[in-house]
Amino acid sequence: MTPQLLFSVFSFILGAVVGSFLNVCICRMPRDESVVSPPSHCPGCGYRIRWYDNIPLVSYLLLRGRCRGCREKISPRYPLVELLNALLSLALFLRFGPTLAFAVLFLFCSALVVITFIDLEHQIIPDEISLPGIVLGFIFSFFLRGHGWLNSLLGILLGGGSLLLVAYGYQLVTGKEGMGGGDIKLLAMMGAFLGWKSIPFIIFVSSLAGSVIGVSLMLIQKKDSKLAIPFGPYLALGALLYVFYGPRLISWYLTLGGLQG
Incomplete structure (x- = not known):
C-alpha cells in the first residue's frame, strides 16, 4: 500500500470516527446536554452502547439499523453523518494533503x-x-x-x-x-x-x-x-x-x- 493510499484510508476512517462524535453533538447540543457524559446510549430504552456497537458505519450495518437492547430503529442520520464526514475528510486530504490547512x-x-x-x-x-x-x-x-x-x-x-x-x-x-x-x-x-x-x-x-x-x-x-x-x-x-x-x-x-x- 502506497503512502498516499494509506493516508487516504486514514483520513476516511478519521472522518467517520469524528462523525460518530458529531452525532452526539447533533443530538445533545439543542437540548443543552453534555456531549461528554453520560456515555452513548439508546434514547429509547437507555441501553448503554458498547464499543463494538459503536463502530462508525460498520455497527449500523451489523445491527441492521436497530438497537441491540430494545430493537427499535436507529435513525439513518447516524450513518449518514459518519459517511458525510468521512467523505469530506477524504476530499480535504486529496485537496490539501497532510498539512495544517487540512x-x-x-x-x-x-x-x-x-x-x-x-x-x-x-x-x-x-x-x-x-x-x-x-x-x-x-x-x-x-x-x-x-x-x-x-x-x-x-x-x-x-x-x-x-x-x-x-x-x-x-x-x-x-x-x-x-x-x-x-x-x-x-x-x-x-x-x-x-x-x-x-x-x-x-x-x-x-x-x-x-x-x-x-x-x-x-x-x-x-x-x-x-x-x-x-x-x-x-x-x-x-x-x-x-x-x-x-x-x-x-x-x-x-x-x-x-x-x-
Whole structure:
C-alpha cells in the first residue's frame, strides 16, 4: 500500500470516527446536554452502547439499523453523518494533503456538518460552535500561509456585518425578523476561517440555492412565503463549495467577464 493510499484510508476512517462524535453533538447540543457524559446510549430504552456497537458505519450495518437492547430503529442520520464526514475528510486530504490547512479545514467542515443537521431539525445555530469558531478561525490565520490575520479579521467583519445589515434592513422595511442572529455569527465564523474574499461567494451561492430550493419546497408543500426555511445549511453549502472550488470558480467567472467585455 502506497503512502498516499494509506493516508487516504486514514483520513476516511478519521472522518467517520469524528462523525460518530458529531452525532452526539447533533443530538445533545439543542437540548443543552453534555456531549461528554453520560456515555452513548439508546434514547429509547437507555441501553448503554458498547464499543463494538459503536463502530462508525460498520455497527449500523451489523445491527441492521436497530438497537441491540430494545430493537427499535436507529435513525439513518447516524450513518449518514459518519459517511458525510468521512467523505469530506477524504476530499480535504486529496485537496490539501497532510498539512495544517487540512487539519484546520477538517475542523471547520466538521463544525458545518453539526450546524447543518441541527439547523435543519431545530432551526437554531448553536453559539457554542459559531462563537468559539470565530476565535479559532482568527487564531489559525496567524499560522496558515497565504491567509493572514488581516484577511481573517476583515472576513469576520464583512461576514457578520453584511448579514447584520440585511437583517436590519428587512426588519426596518417589513417590521418582522427575517434572519436570526445565528446566521450572522455563522457567516462571521466562515469569514474567520476562509477570509473576506469568501463572503461574496458564499452569500451568492447560498442565496441562489436557498431561493431555488425554498421556492420549490413551498410549491410542493403548497405553503406561502411565511414557510420558515433555515438558512444555515445553504451558507454551509456555499462555504464548502468555496473550500474546494471557490478561487477557481471566481477566476473562471472573472476571465469569462473579461472575454465578453
